[in-house]
Amino acid sequence: MAYDKFNILKSSAVPLPIENIDTDQIIPARFLKATERVGFGDNLFRDWRYNQDNSLKSDFPLNDNRFSGKILVGGKNFGSGSSREHAAWAVYDYGFRCVVSSFFADIFRNNCLNIGVLPVQTSAEFLQKIFDVIESDSDTQLIIDLPKQTITIDSTGAFENFEINSYKKENMLNGFDDIDYLMNIKDQIGEFAKNTPL
Amino acid sequence: MSKTLFDKVWDSHVVQQIEDGPDVLFIDRHLVHEVTSPVAFLGLKNRGVKVMSPKRTFATADHNTPTINQHLPVADPLSANQLKALEENAKAHGISYWGLGHEKNGIVHVVGPEYGITQPGATIVCGDSHTSTHGAFGAIAFGIGTSEVEMVLSTQCIMQPKPKTMRINVNGSLSKGVTSKDVALFIISQLSTSGATGYFVEYAGEVFQSLSMEGRMTVCNLSIEMGARGGIIAPDEKTFEYIKDREFTPKGAAWDKAMNYWSTLSTDEDATFDKEYTFDGSAIEPMITYGTNPGMGMRISGGIPTAESLDGGVATYKKSLDYMGYKEGDSMIGKKIDFVFLGSCTNGRIEDFRAFTEIVEGKKKADHVTAWLVPGSHKVLNAIKEEGLLDTLQAAGFELREPGCSACLAMNDDKIPAGKYAVSTSNRNFEGRQGPGSRTLLASPTVAAAAAVMGVVTDPRSLV
Numbered sequence: 001m002a003y004d005k006f007n008i009l010k011s012s013a014v015p016l017p018i019e020n021i022d023t024d025q026i027i028p029a030r031f032l033k034a035t036e037r038v039g040f041g042d043n044l045f046r047d048w049r050y051n052q053d054n055s056l057k058s059d060f061p062l063n064d065n066r067f068s069g070k071i072l073v074g075g076k077n078f079g080s081g082s083s084r085e086h087a088a089w090a091v092y093d094y095g096f097r098c099v100v101s102s103f104f105a106d107i108f109r110n111n112c113l114n115i116g117v118l119p120v121q122t123s124a125e126f127l128q129k130i131f132d133v134i135e136s137d138s139d140t141q142l143i144i145d146l147p148k149q150t151i152t153i154d155s156t157g158a159f160e161n162f163e164i165n166s167y168k169k170e171n172m173l174n175g176f177d178d179i180d181y182l183m184n185i186k187d188q189i190g191e192f193a194k195n196t197p198l
Numbered sequence: 199m200s201k202t203l204f205d206k207v208w209d210s211h212v213v214q215q216i217e218d219g220p221d222v223l224f225i226d227r228h229l230v231h232e233v234t235s236p237v238a239f240l241g242l243k244n245r246g247v248k249v250m251s252p253k254r255t256f257a258t259a260d261h262n263t264p265t266i267n268q269h270l271p272v273a274d275p276l277s278a279n280q281l282k283a284l285e286e287n288a289k290a291h292g293i294s295y296w297g298l299g300h301e302k303n304g305i306v307h308v309v310g311p312e313y314g315i316t317q318p319g320a321t322i323v324c325g326d327s328h329t330s331t332h333g334a335f336g337a338i339a340f341g342i343g344t345s346e347v348e349m350v351l352s353t354q355c356i357m358q359p360k361p362k363t364m365r366i367n368v369n370g371s372l373s374k375g376v377t378s379k380d381v382a383l384f385i386i387s388q389l390s391t392s393g394a395t396g397y398f399v400e401y402a403g404e405v406f407q408s409l410s411m412e413g414r415m416t417v418c419n420l421s422i423e424m425g426a427r428g429g430i431i432a433p434d435e436k437t438f439e440y441i442k443d444r445e446f447t448p449k450g451a452a453w454d455k456a457m458n459y460w461s462t463l464s465t466d467e468d469a470t471f472d473k474e475y476t477f478d479g480s481a482i483e484p485m486i487t488y489g490t491n492p493g494m495g496m497r498i499s500g501g502i503p504t505a506e507s508l509d510g511g512v513a514t515y516k517k518s519l520d521y522m523g524y525k526e527g528d529s530m531i532g533k534k535i536d537f538v539f540l541g542s543c544t545n546g547r548i549e550d551f552r553a554f555t556e557i558v559e560g561k562k563k564a565d566h567v568t569a570w571l572v573p574g575s576h577k578v579l580n581a582i583k584e585e586g587l588l589d590t591l592q593a594a595g596f597e598l599r600e601p602g603c604s605a606c607l608a609m610n611d612d613k614i615p616a617g618k619y620a621v622s623t624s625n626r627n628f629e630g631r632q633g634p635g636s637r638t639l640l641a642s643p644t645v646a647a648a649a650a651v652m653g654v655v656t657d658p659r660s661l662v
Contacts, residue, residue, distance in 0.1 A: 019514040020391055020491050024628040029607040033262065033276035035236035035283045047630045052616065075514065077392040080425065080491070081628060082607075083327040084234065085343035106361075106395055106427055107327060107341055114345035165359065167219025177345070179245070182222065182353040185214060186250075189355050192213045192224055193251065197452075 003116030005175040009098055009144040010154070012069035014061050015134045021074050022081035023108060027090040029082075040086055041093030062094075066138035073100045073130055073142075079108025088112045098144050100151065102127040113168050114178065120144060120151050126160045129153065146172060200466035202363050203432050204398050207338045207463070211321045213355060220357040226320040228350045229306045230257040230293070232284040233609070234325030238348035239287040249291040250354045256315055257288045258296040260305045261326075262609045265572050265599035268298055277610065291351075304575020304601045307331040307543035311415065312577050314444025318433040318460040323350055328543045328625060329428070330421040334414035335441065336433035336463045338398070341422065361427050362396055362472040365465075367403040370479040375659040377553065378413035379545060379623065379642035381405060382420040383485035385477070387495040395425030397473065400465060405479040406431055411440045412549035419544045420625055423492040432464040484658060486530050487627050487640040490518040494627070498645060498657050502528045521629055522637050523617075530639075530655050537620035538569040538650040539632070540643055541599075542606040545623035546574030548581045550643040555587045557647035557658055563595035564653030570612060571596055572604040594651070608633045621649040 031043040048060050056063045072091060078101035079087065088111040091099060097117060102124045112119045122130070133140050133153055141154035146169065152159035164172070171177065182189070201209070214222040228251075235257070242249070249255055262277045272278040281298060288295035296302040302309060307328055310316045318336035323329060325347045332339035342356060349356050366385060386393075399421050406414060414431050421429030438460065441447045448456045483497035496502065502519070504526040505512045519526065524533075540546075540554050551573065563569055571591065573579040579601055582588050588598060605612040606624035608631070614620045616635025623646050627638035639655065648658040 017513075018517070019511050022491065022626075022628045024607075024626065024631050028630055028634070029261075029609045030634075032233050032609065033274075033280055035280055036240065037237045047634055052634060076511075077395075077425075080391050081327065081626060083325060083329075083341035083343055085237075085325075085345060088343070103392060103395070105392070105425060107343060110358075111343035111345065114343060165218050165220070167216050178357045179241070179345075179349050179352060182349055182355055182357070183245075183247075185222065186353055189213055189222075189224070189250075189353055193354060196211075196224060196226065197448075197456075 003175050003177065004097070006097065006116060006118050006146050006172045008146065009070060010141055011071050012139055013071035013073050013100070013130070013134060013142050014067045014069060015131050016061055016072065016074045017131050019075040020077045020080055023079060023084050023087040024081055026079065026087040027084065032084060032086050037089055039093070040090035041095065044090040044094045070095060070097045071100060071142050071144065072096045073127070073134070076101065076103045076124065078104050080105040083107045085111045085115070088115050088117055092117050100127070100130065113172070116172065116175065118144065118146065118172060120162045122151060122160050122162065129158060200469040202465045202469045202471060203336065203400055203463055204338065204363050204430055207319050207321065208360060220359045222355050223321060223358050225323050225350050225354055225356055226254060227315055227322040228255045229310055229315070229322065229324035229329070230255060230347070231261055231306050231324070231326065232259050232280045233261045234344050235287065235347055236280060236283045238344050238351055241348040242352055245352070247352045249293060249351045252292040254354060255293045255351070256310070257284055257293050258303060258306050258309055259284060259298050261603045261607065263298050263602040264610050265602045265604045265612055268600045272298070301576055304577065305543045305546060305603055307419065308546055308574030308578065311335065312444070312575060314441050314447035317441060317447060318437060319463050323356060327422045328419050330426070331415050331419040331543055333418040333421065333428050333430040334411060335437055336430060336460070338428060338430065340428040361398040364394055364397040364399045364426070364473040365471040366399055366401055367474070367476040368405040368479045369403045369476065370405065371408065372405060372479050372482060375484055375644060375662070376482055377642040377644055378409050378416040380482055380485045381479070382417045383487065383492070383495040383640065384482045386420065386424045386492050387485070388477070389424045389475070391423060391491045391493040392425045394421070397426050399426045399429045401429055401431050407434065410549060411436060412547045415547065416544055420492070423625060433460055484642065484645050486645060486655060488522065488524055488530055490521055490627055490629050492625065492627060492640060494518065495640065496530065498530060498655070502526055502530070531657060533655045534619065534653065535567065535621050535639070535649050535655060536618040537614050538567055538646050539572070539605045539620055539622040539624060540646055541570070541572030541574065541604055542624035543574065543603070544625045545643050546572060546578065548578050550623065551578065551582050551587055554643040554647040555590050557644055557661060558594040558596065558651050559590050561594055561651040563650055567650055567653050569596050569650050570599060570605055572599045573601050575601050605632050607631065621646045621655070
């Protein structure tokens with residue numbers, strides 16, 4: 001499925017200054033029973049957002065009126081654990097288009113890139129700077145410039161470069177997905193398969 | 199040029215290299231289960247595409263299945279719907295499907311090796327992070343997301359940047375009472391849950407060579423818990439002996455041809471790795487986790503580390519101990535537990551049930567402990583009965599359930615209640631992993647058995 005194009009995103013951000021946020025927190029397993037990709041945003045961070053009686057936990061950043069925006073900023077080692085793409089779907093469906101952290105788990109990073117959510121990896125120092133500036137002013141805007149591969153704190157002008165390989169960058173800029181690419185080389189794959197025993 | 203085992207297998211499967219981009223990697227075996235596949239099949243439908251290689255694709259139901267009364271219709275309508283979707287998708291695309299009640303049904307990473315689907319030198323993927331299990335046979339096996347499941351269904355390929363290589367050597371021999379699970383939990387406690395992110399790990403050294411295939415599967419299974427995409431162990435006589443004559447392994451001349459290839463599957467002597475660690479096997483003790491990620495493990499006789507001893511992350515660490523209801527410096531021995539879970543793709547094989555039974559034989563399950571013993575497959579279940587383990591377990595007050603992923607991820611009804619402590623042989627102790635509010639202590643089947651009969655965390659070495 002082709003996805004939204006990503007170019008430059010300017011938005012306020014929601015901070016989650018917790019390390020090792022795993023995919024079971026992002027979307028608990030009991031919400032993985034759907035057969036279509038709908039409604040996952042409702043259960044994003046379900047057990048951190050809601051008490052067991054389904055009332056809101058007021059101290060969780062997603063429930064804090066000060067914080068909103070299309071960018072989620074998480075602590076080191078974001079997205080560890082299960083391969084469930086549902087975690088990336090939940091992040092997207094809630095309204096985020098970019099996740100910022102100082103370190104991402106591999107599969108979660110791939111899953112994000114495959115659905116058009118941009119994972120932006122910063123240094124630990126820059127991540128702390130972002131947390132600090134949002135803490136003092138929750139309206140702080142971050143600018144994610146994919147063509148230039150920079151993340152900038154609008155109010156201070158502080159910025160950092162981030163990495164993305166040029167193939168994935170083109171895909172993100174144009175909203176292409178890998179299957180489009182693979183379908184175009186299917187003859188070549190077919191030839192390869194002939195020489196590969198079952 | 200000298201190559202690592204990982205490089206040999208990876209390079210031979212590259213269909214195309216994209217400059218400053220991923221490799222197009224050909225996939226020999228694709229394992230499919232009910233939870234991460236429906237949206238991928240929907241994608242195929244929307245594109246008007248059929249599965250490219252049904253013969254390379256195998257489907258089983260495991261994550262979302264009940265572990266009692268499997269002969270009855272599945273009560274939860276959402277679960278039933280997901281199982282029905284897989285059955286219909288498998289049928290529509292000509293994929294063999296081992297659904298609920300099928301004699302070959304079981305956890306995808308248990309049945310793959312049991313039927314010889316898993317072979318040395320193969321590339322194997324599945325929409326499940328514990329696909330790394332199959333690396334025990336010298337295969338490159340790793341978990342993928344649903345978009346990638348769709349890629350493999352439609353083109354038998356996946357686009358992946360080539361990971362860096364790491365070798366972890368564990369030399370010497372293990373002490374009595376120390377298992378493959380302890381080795382894995384020890385390594386993860388040393389490297390942390392992100393220590394191998396970006397790497398594919400080869401396990402080498404005497405300890406892994408001396409492990410059974412089941413033990414090697416446990417180690418490779420847990421590779422993802424230190425962030426690695428996968429783990430791999432060079433195939434040897436033990437590997438070939440295990441897979442010979444299984445349903446999907448080559449026979450006759452095809453076997454001989456395969457053996458020619460498989461015998462080349464080891465790391466060249468002067469090949470180098472991007473990172474290398476070496477540990478002494480004899481220094482490893484039975485392990486248990488005390489926190490909310492698999493890196494928070496300690497030797498069972500030790501004390502919970504203090505926040506001061508950590509390199510940063512103090513707030514997250516304190517939040518974790520708070521969730522567990524434990525304090526820095528606490529001893530784990532003697533902590534009261536409520537549940538024991540024996541099973542999962544990590545420790546749901548026959549050897550795990552043998553180890554558990556050996557400890558509980560002649561003893562009784564503690565009255566206040568609820569124990570869920572869930573075989574990884576029907577084949578394991580049958581072996582438990584045939585070997586007489588079931589009689590011993592029943593005499594000690596234990597019951598067996600039917601195969602499935604069960605309380606490992608608690609998608610079905612097998613949920614640990616909020617606030618309760620479970621010693622689990624599974625792979626993740628994340629907050630709420632085994633049910634909202636549940637508290638998980640990861641350990642080996644041996645440690646789980648000791649806890650089940652004593653009702654508190656117990657060093658299994660004190661019972662034998």
